[in-house]
Amino acid sequence: MRASQQIDPETLRITDMRFADIIDAPKRCTLMKIMTNQGIEGYGEVRDAASKTYALMLKSRIIGENPCNVDKIFRKIKQFGGHSRQGGGVSGIEIALWDIVGKVYQVPLYQLLGGKYRDKIRIYCDTDVEGRHSGLEMGKALKERMAMGFTFLKMDLGIGMLLGKEGMLTAPLGLLEEMKTYAPHVLNAQGGSVTSDMISHQKSYALATTAHPFTGIHLTEKGLDYLETYISDVRSVIGYDIPLAVDHFGHVCVEDGIRFARRMEKYNLAWIEDIVPWMYTDQYRRLKEATTIPVCTGEDIYLAENFKPLVESHAVSVIHPDILTCGGAAELKRIADMADDAGIAVAIHMAESPIACMAAVHVAAAMHNVMALELHSVDVPWWKNIVIGLDEPLIHDGFIKVPEKPGLGIESLNDSVIQAHLNPKIPGLWESTDEWDQEFSNDRLWS
Incomplete structure (x- = not known):
């Protein structure tokens, strides 16, 4: 060299x-x-x-x-x-x-990590539930992703969709109203100074940082019916040929996660993601043993050593690290190798700019096995233009070609x-x- x-x-x-x-x-x-x-x-x-x-x-x-x-x-x-x-x-x-x-x-970065196993990386396309008020609307949005060439999809499906709907959630009285105030509080707080509005929402912030087993929130059968109808309608539009994962289930206990998973088995999901916080290894093992749907977590775990309990106990089917949380490129490669040795699949979480995206592309190329890399910016027309020097188009038939330029492959x-x-x-x-x-x-x- x-x-x-x-x-x-x-x-x-x-x-x-x-x-x-x-x-x-x-x-x-x-x-x-x-x-x-x-x-x-x-x-x-x-x-x-x-x-x-x-x-x-x-x-x-x-x-x-x-x-x-x-x-x-x-x-x-x-x-x-x-x-x-x-x-x-x-x-x-x-x-x-x-x-x-x-x-x-x-x-290129992949060469520094030991060389590449593949020349292009499959992208899975995430789609938020916001603005898609029915399964048919979400299905149409996902069908448009398929028309763009994406071969792997993910969507939101969880208790946030049930807020304000009568009889779908059981919770301590007043708690669900606090939940509804949290999302705008977070959006307003990003990057700004402390305001009276932020101070008034400390209770809702405390709720959002209360882990799933401790909220006292439960799904009713009516709530499960609603979620099942939603996903059934999605599948009626997109069919069963394409993988579909689901995310953002919500702050409920693992028992409710098991009830949800069993309801969803017939819809052939690629995985259910972050059903409980990642650190509860025993609860993940319970969930995995109770359903035939692959179970996924990992985007919030820092360092390979902290993935070990999930991997060594085979508590998940899919490990899902984010390169900007796990410790970077070399650490992501270590995590992938650990999962590979245990027979656990790896998908890569990514909701950031092309900088993180291309770093993850290089690591994915150097992994022995990788399922797909997330893209969360399909609806942001200027996203790719943040950087100069990438292929045009960057995503072709649902894949990103691994760059051969030095480093990340970004010129400027x-x-x-x-x-x-x-x-x-x-x-x-x-x-x-x-x-x-x-x-x-x-x-x-x-x-």
Whole structure:
């Protein structure tokens, strides 16, 4: 492997880290640049709907490091990551480092991970329930995805669809009304300062962060009838030839998840996702043993070691990591290898920008087995234009071709598109982050 003539890998050093926060892609995303003393840049991203502070606090810990020493830097900063959005800082930095390494040595990321098993990656297309008030409407939307060439689908199906409908949910009185206020509270809070409206919704926030077994919410038979009719209508439109997974079931106990799963078996689902929080391994094993539908979780798990309980106990059929939570590209590959050894399928969660998407494409290419990679931005016409240098069209017949260009395969970021979609509450484009250069703590974990 020969280094590029323009770059001296031995003297390469990280000098800066900058950000741009965009909205509606389809969620809020924080894009990242890591800069070096030789002009080469690496592109990363913080997990969707997360805070860039998770990455900013790490800046002083990576300034002056050689970005080619990816594992060394990862081991230095991984203690500051956590599950779900808290993993976004470490993970985003990790993929930006790999982007730099690929550019330095003029090889694609998949080659740095051991080479590729496949030239193109199957995409599964996610579709939100919002605006699709009946199964026939959702079926029509999914049928349009099929006409676009997608070969694998996912949709929402859960208790959020039952709110406000009489007799479909049993819950402590007043609790469901609190649930209905939570979603707008979250949307208004992203990126802004504390407001009286936010303070008034603390009760609803507390509910949303109460894990499923503790809410006291249960589905009635009438509620299950509604969900079954919805999915039956979807299948009547799209047929049974194409895989269809379901997500966003809601905060109910595993017993209700089992009732739901048994009702849904006849509709030949690809998987049911995140029925209970990922850390309840025993409950996942109960669910998996009680249904013939494949059971899936993993998008909120940080580090390969935390996937081990689910994998080693065979509590799931499909592991579903997100590259911007799990720890980045190398960690995603480790998780895939672990699952592969246990005979567990891997699908990759992805609801972010093309930066995270292309990083995941490279890792998927280097996996021994992978089922599909998520795309959540089909309805965002400018999504691909955030970056420059990808294939046109990027998605062809439901697949993304693995790039052969260096690093992630992205030539540059499109500042005009990013500028047009900046979060108005965090409007800066690649502004200085010098105030984080001297952040200090004695970071050792023992004395």
